Amino acid sequence: MTLALHGIAVSRGIAVSRALVWDTAMRDIPRNRIDKKSVRFEKKRFDNAIKRVADELVEIRSQIAADSPAEFDAFLNLHSLILADPILSEEPKNLIQTKLINAEWALIEQMEVLLEQFSAIEDDYFRERNSDVRQVVERVLKSLRGHATALPLPPEGENEDPWLIVAHDISPADMVQLKGRRVGAFVTEMGGATSHTAIVARSLGIPAVVGVPRALEFVHNGDLVVVDGKVGAVFLDPATMVVEEYQRKQAILALSRQRLKRLITTEARTQCGRRVELLANIELPEDVKGVVDAGADGVGLFRSEFLFMNRKEWPSEDEQYEAYRKVIKAMKGKPVTVRTLDLGADKTLQFDGANSSAPPVSSTSALGLRSIRFSLSEPAIFLTQIRALLRAAKHGPVKILLPMLTNIRETKQALAYIDMAREQLLERRFQANQAVPIGGMIEVPAAALSLPHFLSYLDYVSIGTNDLIQYTLAVDRVDHQVAHLYDPLHPAVLRLVYEVISSAEKAGVPVSVCGEMAGDIRLTRLLLGMGLTQYSMHPSQLLDVKELLLKTDFEATQKLVKKVTRTFDIDKIDALMRQLHED
Template sequence: MASFTLHGIAVSQGIAIGRAHLLAAAALDVKHYLIADDQVEAEIARLKSAIKSVHQELQTIRNELPKDAPPELGAFIDVHSLILSDPMLSEVPLNIIRHRYYNAEWALVTQIDELSAQFDEIEDPYLRERKADIQQVGDRVLKILTGTAVNLPEVGDSGATANIIVVAHDISPADMLQFRDGAFGGFVTDLGGPNSHTAIVARSLDIPAAVGMHNASEMVKQDDLLIIDGDAGVVIVDPSPLVLAQYRARQDRLLRERKKLSRLKKTPAITQDGGYIALLANIELPGDAPAALDAGAVGIGLFRSEFMFMGRAGHLERFPSEDEQFESYKKTLVAMKGRPVTIRTLDVGADKPLDEDEQTALNPALGLRAIRYCLSEPQMFLTQLRAILRASAYGPIKLLVPMLAHAFEIDQTLSMIEQAKQQLRERKQKFDEEIPVGAMIEIPAAALALPMFIKRLDFLSIGTNDLIQYTLAIDRVDHEVAHLYDPLHPAVLFLLSSVIGQGRKAGIPVSVCGEMAGDTKWTRLLLGMGLQEFSMHPAQLLSVKYEILNSDLRLLEPQVKKVLRATEPAAVTAGMAQLQALVSEPEVREVKVASARKR
């Protein structure tokens, strides 16, 4: 068979080489037929039984989750259980059977398609990709109804399955438990994006993966030899002997470099000229904290609190209670063993509806979201503030507020924090009276009016994803304009350097917690701008640390100034190339590691 290449989205780095094992989606071959009136109750009972079986199946998987399993797996299985309990999935298909006389499979697929269409309208990329969870839950129910099941090869004692690459239309976090312990080399899916659960779990398991391949499950045949280039998001089917040899050599080199990188976990991130850089982690759940510590993070630079507020359709209360939130924040602090934790207040709104029946704004990205939403729900906001403040009695917390743009928003937020403090004083509950309060700088107006932020707040955190998106008026997940999303646009570089420079001049800490912080392409650029705090996914931390250990600020700063002065794309690109060339990229040098430890 002739070799060919498939292109998708790179979500988990590395090289995987192995034989394809195809997983068929149950929804792809569902029978559609109408039932008689006297068959309705039997069909309803069949669907209810299938849903109950999946509930039990998920609970069993959750209970038997190994202690060393990535925390994301347990959290995602919980999300799937909540989705299964939602009336939109557990009740509406039953009504479709009653009123339209569809068979159980057809009724379920009809409702899944309807919910998927609703999620397609959501602007936020993370939430839009949550439709995959609904489809995965539905697929599990369909497999019970149709008598099919996930059929993965047995993992033998010899570890022979390590060269198997799973190819599927999509795969659920629960099924991904079978990827543990290096049993499988990697996986390829038709669906998914950089924020899909598939991608997140792939990174946490450190398995090479490529998603968003569209029709890979149709084009790849069982036992085809595959190469996954996780860095490029490319899958090579039936490679030539020469290409295979090149990738095997590259795979061996990456494994050697990764082993050497792991030696840097306890090494301080110090540049060659003695500058200390703080490397922190972005997390979404308390269970993520151990992975941050294991990667060598000196703290949490971004705790995305909104994940506690989502998927609550089966709960009596619309929002999590104060005690529920407090326990979550406290658990994170305890897990971080005295290291600082930056908690971002609720970042949802028009593009991240908490309820299915909420109306989507005409332009969600510019609508009632983040702090605007919180200020419109004062009791909910006060509840979260009290929970965060109470947790501050158990360790160092920094309170981060997203999407601030106006002085009155800052003042109103600070007033509500003071109100929450007073409520706790009246209850005689302990908290950190001097808890630092900071702002996400993600709107160009905030970056351009920074003095009013510096005057009122204790620290700043740049959200590069939204800052770039708003500066360039580009939705980077819209394939029609995604090519225009450019971190090196002169306007973006100006805003970044301006915020970092003004913060340093005023003596106020500035961090970057967007994707630029974890991408080694931008490490030297940000260092040369004067950035001293980077916050990223734990899996990215060691690679960034390596860049820092091999950087000299005395060389970087003059070259970055040249890049910032450039106004033409070609000049910016040439300046970046010279910046990268200032420091070679050999293997990790033990001499540098040793000298960094001495410092």
């Protein structure tokens, strides 16, 4: 009998493959008391395990192929930094000596300390990095217990059948070892929309479903499994009818993807000729190749905080300038929107050196010092970034995007610092573009509800739907216990998004959407009917959205969407959404 498991759909596609199960070392961790005579031996055993894992990570990084996604190196570097953190590499030895416990037990205790620090960070991406801590600890545990840290791998070669990886979680180091292997899909018990598995699966175009409860309990090596990355479903022991149906869908999808490539140079227009700009989101300069290959109209969101990650000091002005310049030149005249540092101030993310005195995170960091608040509290860091951006803007069109604005006072303060950066460059006689448009992220209900006041100060706005939904619904979307309540179709969310788009349109101020909603083809027509003409998404999602827009009747869509925005009846919204997708 077919058993269906459900999780979070993070990378679209279909796979019908045999399962390769990667078990976790977190099960049955030995917790033993030791005598004083064993302390020295236990410490030595721990040091050796740390060294072996450090050497392994260096070796794995050296194996990264030139054509691998840029995320691989960034994630592995992060793992090396986590491993070197004294909380994991030194404190367990103190626990071994003072509590007289074995190395595994001491390591797990310190892991929990580090996890608490990561969990205090509001930003989804950084909060989900607690999975990195677990993955690093898992490698050390395997080394301590004499287990091989290398996992069983799918076969190499185009003629081999792809395998489906089922795991508790998948680390970047494991991902690198999958390069060149035949992987059909990823299924994990952990993870969310911003986990490694999600990010890398999207960049590789591999179907993935994460957050699948008890997947390791139900799936065994060699089991035939069907994965539907569009709806987040995993079918175990599928009936012949189910397998045949999904193989048919798989073949259709493969043909569709080939056909989509013909749209790369086609402008995105609705059937009535309404022009829509499709832009792409990036994290690192190396990601710009995917943007160009997808035929995007520009970079709609460059998450600049990735330039600040995985390092021991703040990037200099010249270093930031070079990173921005590289992206701008690659886009060859197409616009590049750079979001200023969107980072929480948790101490685990502070850097060594001159800037290590960053203010401590507040006790309620979920609503605390992050994004523009952090930048305004650290003007030297903010001014450095703005100067680098203004200098880079001489190479092509650049827009500066201020994250998480909540009131006019901080908006004015940020604009004043930008003016100060302009003056500093003039004093230093640097060539720079002084007329860079300044926009704001609308991702807090307070900003959405008071938008007309913001429009007097900003050249454009961008709706960050991920945070806007979280703040509106009081739902942490990476908390598996409440993730099902994270609903972009909640009437209150739809009302806020619609009001922002219509208010900006009336004021003649450009507006875009750069959150997950922009790349979700289930919501493409909804946003279009609200009046949106600028979408920014992961490059891999762009052609699917373009194809749908080319087949869309704008006027008919607009009429249906007006009905959606006028009702608070969830059943009516569902029915109208179904009508929206009836061609």
